[in-house]
Amino acid sequence: RWEEERYPEGIKWKFLEHKGPVFAPPYEPLPENVKFYYDGKVMKLSTKAEEVATFFAKMLDHEYTTKEIFRKNFFKDWRKEMTSEEKSTITNLSKCDFTHMSQYFKAQSEARKQMSKEEKQKIKEENERLLKEYGYCVMDNHKERIANFKIEPPGLFRGRGNHPKMGMLKRRIMPEDIIINCSKDSKIPAPPPGHKWKEVRHDNKVTWLVSWNENIQGSIKYIMLNPSSRIKGEKDWQKYETARRLKKCVDKIRNQYREDWKSKEMKVRQRAVALYFIDKLALRAGNEKEEGETADTVGCCSLRVEHIKLHPELDGQEYVVEFDFLGKDSIRYYNKVPVEKRVFKNLQLFMENKQPEDDLFDRLNTSILNKHLQDLMEGLTAKVFRTYNASITLQQQLKELTNPDDNIPAKILSYNRANRAVAILCNHQRAPPKTFEKSMMNLQSKIDAKKEQLADARRELKSAKADAKVRRDEKSKKTVESKKKAVQRIEEQLMKLEVQATDREENKQIALSTSKLNYLDPRISVAWCKKWGIPIEKIYNKTQRDKFAWAIDMAEEDYEF
DNA sequence: ATGCTCGACTCAGAAAAATTTAT
DNA sequence: TATAAATTTTTCTGAGTCGAGCA
Numbered sequence: 001r002w003e004e005e006r007y008p009e010g011i012k013w014k015f016l017e018h019k020g021p022v023f024a025p026p027y028e029p030l031p032e033n034v035k036f037y038y039d040g041k042v043m044k045l046s047t048k049a050e051e052v053a054t055f056f057a058k059m060l061d062h063e064y065t066t067k068e069i070f071r072k073n074f075f076k077d078w079r080k081e082m083t084s085e086e087k088s089t090i091t092n093l094s095k096c097d098f099t100h101m102s103q104y105f106k107a108q109s110e111a112r113k114q115m116s117k118e119e120k121q122k123i124k125e126e127n128e129r130l131l132k133e134y135g136y137c138v139m140d141n142h143k144e145r146i147a148n149f150k151i152e153p154p155g156l157f158r159g160r161g162n163h164p165k166m167g168m169l170k171r172r173i174m175p176e177d178i179i180i181n182c183s184k185d186s187k188i189p190a191p192p193p194g195h196k197w198k199e200v201r202h203d204n205k206v207t208w209l210v211s212w213n214e215n216i217q218g219s220i221k222y223i224m225l226n227p228s229s230r231i232k233g234e235k236d237w238q239k240y241e242t243a244r245r246l247k248k249c250v251d252k253i254r255n256q257y258r259e260d261w262k263s264k265e266m267k268v269r270q271r272a273v274a275l276y277f278i279d280k281l282a283l284r285a286g287n288e289k290e291e292g293e294t295a296d297t298v299g300c301c302s303l304r305v306e307h308i309k310l311h312p313e314l315d316g317q318e319y320v321v322e323f324d325f326l327g328k329d330s331i332r333y334y335n336k337v338p339v340e341k342r343v344f345k346n347l348q349l350f351m352e353n354k355q356p357e358d359d360l361f362d363r364l365n366t367s368i369l370n371k372h373l374q375d376l377m378e379g380l381t382a383k384v385f386r387t388y389n390a391s392i393t394l395q396q397q398l399k400e401l402t403n404p405d406d407n408i409p410a411k412i413l414s415y416n417r418a419n420r421a422v423a424i425l426c427n428h429q430r431a432p433p434k435t436f437e438k439s440m441m442n443l444q445s446k447i448d449a450k451k452e453q454l455a456d457a458r459r460e461l462k463s464a465k466a467d468a469k470v471r472r473d474e475k476s477k478k479t480v481e482s483k484k485k486a487v488q489r490i491e492e493q494l495m496k497l498e499v500q501a502t503d504r505e506e507n508k509q510i511a512l513s514t515s516k517l518n519y520l521d522p523r524i525s526v527a528w529c530k531k532w533g534i535p536i537e538k539i540y541n542k543t544q545r546d547k548f549a550w551a552i553d554m555a556e557e558d559y560e561f
Numbered sequence: 562a563t564g565c566t567c568g569a570c571t572c573a574g575a576a577a578a579a580t581t582t583a584t
Numbered sequence: 585t586a587t588a589a590a591t592t593t594t595t596c597t598g599a600g601t602c603g604a605g606c607a
Contacts, residue, residue, distance in 0.1 A: 152597065160574080160598065206569065220568065221597085235570085285601060294599080328600055329573055367564085370602070383571085383601060430574065439590070442583095511574065518572050541593065 012207050012231060016182045018137035018146070020189030020197075021210050021223055022130060024153035024172065027051045034104045037097035038090055048081045052169060055156045057101035064158060070167035074156060077169035137209060137225070138186075145226035146209065151178075157216045161295040161330020168216055177212045207231050217293065228546040237550055240521040242379045243388040244561060250388065253376050254279065261342045267363040271372055273346050274300050274361050278385050281337065282425050284328060285366040285382035297326045300382070301366050306356035310347055311336075319344035333427050390422045390519035395561045397421045398528050407492070411532055413499045415525075415539060420506060422515045430511040443501050450494045457487045522548035523555035530557035 007013075029050060035042045036053060045053060056065065056074055064070045075093045082090065090096065115123075134149045154172040157165055175195035182188060184202045191197050198212075210223035225231055246253075257279075260272030277283050278300050286299025298307065307325035314320040317338045327333045339347075350360055366382065373380040397418035402411060433439070461483040468476040522540075526548070529536050540548060 148596075150596090158575095158598080163598090208569075211569095217598090222569075224570080232571095239571090287601065289600095297599085299600080329598080331574085365564095366602075381602065428573080433591095435590075442590085514573060543594070 010205050013139050013204050014183070015140050015186065016137065016204070016209065017186030018182060018189060018209050019134045020180060020191070021178065022134050022150045023175070023192065024151055030054070030101065030104065035100050037100070039092075039095040040097075043089070046083050046086060049078065049083070049086050051154075052078045052081045053096075053098065054101060054105075055154070055169075057098040058105050059156065060098055060102040064156075064166060067166065069162075069164060070156075073165060073167035074169070077167075081169070139225070139229070139231065142230055144229040144231075147224055147226045149223060151212075152221070159295060161297065161326060163295045164292055165216055165294075171215045173212050179211045181206065181209055181211070226546075228549065233547070233550045236547075239387060240391065240523070240561075242384055243391055243521070246377060246380060246384050246388045247392065247561070249377055250279075256376070258340075258342075261340075261346055267368075269346055270350060270361040270364045271369060273343055273350070274364055274369060275373075276339075276343060278382050279389070281323075281335065282386045282389050282427075283333075284386070285369065287366050295326070295330050297328060297330055299327065299366075301361055301364055301369060303360040304356065305351050305354045305358050305360055308347065308360065310344065310351070312344075321347065327427065331427060331429050386426065387519055390426055390515055391521040391524060391561050393422050393425055394418050394520050395524050398524070402528070402532065404532075407495075408534060408538070409496045409499050411534060412538055413503050415528065415534075416503050416512070417506070419512050419516060419520070420510055422520060423510045423512050426515050426519060428511040428514045429509055432508050436508060440501070440504065443497065443504065447494065447497045447501060450490065450497055454487070454490045454494055457483070457490050461487050517544070517547070521561050522551035523559045524561050526551050526555040527557050527559035530555075 027047070029047055036045055036050070037043065056078070059065050071093055079087055079090070135146055136143050137146055138144070151173045152170070155170050157163075157168045157170050159166045175191040176198055178191075178197050179199045179201060180189055180197050181201050181203055183204065188200055208222040208224050211220050213219075214221050227233070227236070253275075257272040257275045260268050261276075263269050263272065278285070284299035286302035288302060289297070298304065303325065307323065309322040309324070311320040311322060312318065314322075314336065319339050319341055321337050321339050321344070323333055323335045323337065325333055347360075350362075354360075354362075370381045373382065373384075398415065401414040401417055403414065406414070461480070464476070464480045464483045468480050525539055526536065528534070529539055536545065536552060545552060
C-alpha cells in the first residue's frame with residue numbers, strides 16, 4: 001500500500017514515463033467577412049495583430065474590458081504584435097470597434113450549442129482520445145491521471161481583484177519553452193514535428209512532468225499529477241497527520257503564546273499576538289509581496305495598521321478588534337472580534353506612532369514565525385493551524401448538530417451546516433450565483449405547491465376514515481391505510497424541500513468546496529457517514545471520492561481526528 | 562545571522578461543460 | 585419527447601505558502 005513510506009529522503013519516484021503536454025490549437029484567422037473597424041473604417045489586420053484582437057473581442061462583455069488598467073496593458077501589448085503600418089494607424093483603443101468580431105464569436109458558440117448529436121459525439125470522442133493518450137503517465141508501478149496535461153492557450157491575463165497586470169498578453173507556449181522531466185530509462189516524449197524541447201531532465205526529487213516559464217509574473221508553471229494519484233494522496237494524508245500532531249500539543253502552544261503577550265521583547269509579543277490571530281481566526285501566514293507586481297492583499301504577518309480598528313467597547317462587548325482587509329484572491333475579510341485585554345493593549349502598543357500604511361507587526365515576518373513554530377513542534381508551520389482548526393471544527397460541529405432521529409436529508413443538512421461553519425471560519429466566499437433570487441423563488445413555489453398537495457391528501461384521508469367508520473369493511477380499511485401512506489410520503493417530500501431551501505439560503509455567499517477539498521480531514525466525513533448509515537456519494541462526488549480513496553478505505557466509524 | 566530570490570508545491574474561486582430536472 | 589433551464593461537476597489557471605540556496 002502506498003500509505004507506507006517507501007522512498008529515501010527527498011526521492012519522489014524511481015520511474016516516470018509520459019507523453020509530454022498537449023499544445024493549444026494554432027490560431028485560425030477570421031473569415032474574410034468578419035470585420036474590424038478603426039475610427040469607423042474597415043481595417044484588415046495582420047494575422048498576429050488579429051489574433052490578439054480576438055482575445056479582447058471575446059472578452060468584450062466582461063467588466064474587465066472597461067477597466068482603465070486592463071485597457072492600458074492590453075493596448076500596450078497589442079501594439080507590440082502589430083506591423084509598423086498598423087502601429088502607426090492604431091493609436092487609440094477607444095477608436096477600435098471589436099463588436100463585429102464579438103458577434104461572430106457569440107454566433108459561433110451558439111452554433112456549437114446547436115450542433116447535432118453526432119457532431120457533439122465526435123468532439124467528445126476526440127477529447128477522450130486526447131485524454132487517453134496524454135492524460136496518463138506511469139509513475140513507478142502505477143498508471144496515474146495527470147491533472148493539467150493541456151498547455152494554457154495564449155490570451156489576456158486576468159488577475160484577481162485590482163491586479164496591476166490585468167490585460168497583459170499571455171504569450172503562446174511553444175515546445176522550445178518546455179522542460180520535460182521523466183526518468184532516463186523511460187520512453188522520452190517526442191516534441192511536435194519540426195520542434196525541439198527546451199530541455200529534457202531526469203530529476204526524481206520533484207513531482208512535476210513538464211514545466212515552462214510564464215511571461216506575466218516570470219514564474220514557473222508545471223504539469224503535475226491528479227489529486228487521486230499516490231504522490232498527491234500521500235502528501236495529503238501527511239498534512240492531516242501533522243494537524244493531528246498539533247492537536248496533541250495545541251494547549252501547550254496556546255499557553256505559551258499567552259505568556260509571550262507579556263514578554264519584554266517587542267518581537268516576541270508581536271509573534272505571540274500574530275499567532276493568536278492565526279489560531280483563533282484561521283488567518284493565512286501573510287508573506288511579503290513585491291509592491292506593484294500583484295494585487296494589494298495581505299495575510300496575518302503582513303497586516304497593516306489601516307486594516308484593523310480598535311474599539312475599547314462596541315455593542316456591549318469590551319476590547320473589540322475590527323478587521324477589514326483583502327486576503328488571498330482579493331476576498332474581503334471583515335470581522336469584529338472581542339479579544340483578551342492583553343491582546344488589545346498590545347495592539348494599541350504596536351500601532352503607536354505609526355501611519356495607516358505601516359506594518360502592524362513591524363518586527364515579524366512569516367519566516368520568523370515559522371522558525372518559532374518549528375521549535376514548538378516538528379513540521380509545524382502557520383498553515384497547519386488552518387488545517388487543524390478546520391478539521392477539529394468539523395468534527396465538533398458534526399457531534400453537536402447530528403440528531404440521531406433525523407432522516408437522511410436532515411442529517412445531510414447538518415453535515416452541510418458543519419461544513420459551512422468551517423467555510424465561514426476560513427472565509428471561503430463566492431459571488432452569489434447570478435440566478436440565486438430566481439432559484440429561491442422557484443423553490444418556494446414548489447414548497448407551496450407541495451403544501452397544497454399535502455392539505456388535499458389530508459382531506460382525502462379524513463373522508464376515507466369517516467367512510468371506513470360507517471362501512472366497517474376490509475376494502476375501506478385498506479383505503480385508509482393507503483391514504484395514510486400518501487400523506488406520510490408527501491410530508492417527507494415537503495420536509496426535503498424545506499431542508500433544501502434552508503440549505504441554499506444559508507449557502508448564498510459561502511463556498512463549501514475549498515474547505516471540503518483542502519482543509520477537512522476526509523476520514524472525519526467517512527466515519528460520520530459510516531456511523532449514521534449515510535451513503536458516501538451523498539457527501540462526496542466522483543472526483544472527491546477519487547481524491548479521498550485513501551480515507552474511504554482507511555477510516556472506520558470510530559475514527560477520531 | 563539575515564535577508565532576498567527562486568522553485569515547487571498547495572489552495573482558490575470563476576467559468577465552462579456535463580448532467581439533471583422542468584416545461 | 586424534445587428543448588430549455590437549473591444545478592452540479594470539472595476544468596482552468598491565478599494566488600498563496602514555505603523551504604533552500606546564495607550573497
